[in-house]
Amino acid sequence: MxxxxxxxxxxxxxxxxxxxxxxxxxxxxxxxxxxxxxxxxxxxxxxxxxxxxxxxxxxxxxxxxxxxxxxxxxxxxxxVPESVTLQLKTGEPPDRNRYSVSIPVGLYTGYEVRPTCGLASDSGIIGMTDDPRYFSDPEHVKARHLWFASGHVEYRIPNYLVGNQTIRYLSLAFEICSEAPGYNENWPSDISFYLNDTRLGTWTCPGDYGSTRGVHTPKWWENTSQHGLLKTITVRPDGSFLDGVKMSDVTTGHLAVGTGTDLRFRIASDESAEHCGGVSLFGRQFGNYDQDIEVIVVYEPAPQ
Incomplete structure (x- = not known):
């Protein structure tokens, strides 16, 4: 956290x-x-x-x-949290040169998933579980929780830059864990994160948390994943970080973000990974944190 x-x-x-x-x-x-x-x-x-x-x-x-x-x-x-990191220095310019967006976990724009998998709104299962076809169901936009054993989901982050403005700092915060059949709190998963097809890094999640009910998880939801861990990715001029710990040397300059081009954020569990333990994502009204994928973009103004 x-x-x-x-x-x-x-x-x-x-x-x-x-x-x-x-x-x-x-x-x-x-x-x-x-x-x-x-x-x-x-x-x-x-x-x-x-x-x-x-x-x-x-x-x-x-x-x-x-x-x-x-x-x-x-x-x-x-x-709830296993640990908390206090970030004193963010490297962010003044608030006037930023914008933020909140992306529901069901509002993905691309996917490739394999069972176990499924989608849930705040009121019930969407379609049928363990059938990847339902990730194309129009109702997927209502999902507050999704899970898959391997594969990926991809989200588009709007780009509101104009002229010669450039991204200096970008952060993404979301609640996530592994995906085990039922649940297993000792179920490591190598989860990789990409922006515009550039791999920011890989994090090994310890497990799939189901022994205690999530703070915001609906009462009808039983037996499987209850909550995840709140993770924050930051991409800065000096590299990419997960909860303040450096993942890679990928900087905002490597993302090739042009005016009018969306940013594509991908979360993946690759079948070839050492620990292919899947992904569970939690949005509002699910898990321990009542939030979706929260994005902050800080930019440099155009040169005068």
Whole structure:
């Protein structure tokens, strides 16, 4: 999880300004706990714990699940991100030289997928699972979650540059994990990312997460992938990075972006990879992060 240190992310950053909330994170690092258990461990009231949990939930740090117990239902809390990277320096020019777009995961413009595969909206399965033909169904634009064992999906990012403007910095943030039959949290997958047919790099996802329900996953969705990991790719003048860690020497200058030409972003799980473990993508109303594929393009103004 990659967090820029700025005023837009204050709700997240404020979570660590409280010793009580940090102690709660320490407790949840050991095991999931319910409100009463945390209140007893911290020697505070359940009302205080509930208030802090609400703030941690809003920031996406903690998720809660209501489960049945011997004395009725109880609210069990668990940590969401495995790690968080605070990005102090982004290399971005002033806000006036940027634009952003949000691309739904179902709004792909090209695909080649192999089973296990499928599409889901916020209300149900689209078409039939494990039948790649339904990736061409017009209803695919409503997908909030998609998955495939191997192959790729490709999205078009609009290019709003004019004249001699050039891209300086580009970021893409999305929730993703492997795709195992059912789910398997120890299921590595080598997932590659491309822009305009240029490979930015490959990341090995540890697994397909299904043991705990996603914060935003619909209640009708059962048994399979529940959520992914929030990953952020940045392409800068000094290379391509995943959550701040350099993937390759591919820079914005290598992308050959011309005026009026869209950018093509591809997510792929190649059959020839060492770990061909598939791809699961989560958009709004699915997974742990209520977002689609979020794109920021920062550009250099045309020379005067």
């Amino acid at each position: 990659n967090i820029h240190v700025n005023t837009r992310n204050m709700p997240f950053l404020e979570c660590f300004a409280s010793e009580t909330r940090v102690r709660m994170i320490e407790l949840l690092n050991e095991k999931p706990m319910n409100i009463k258990e945390m209140a007893e461990a911290l020697s505070v009231s359940s009302a205080i714990v509930t208030k802090h949990i609400q703030k941690l939930e809003e920031a996406g740090i903690v998720a809660t699940e209501s489960i049945s117990g011997t004395r009725g239902r109880r609210k069990v809390c668990h940590l």
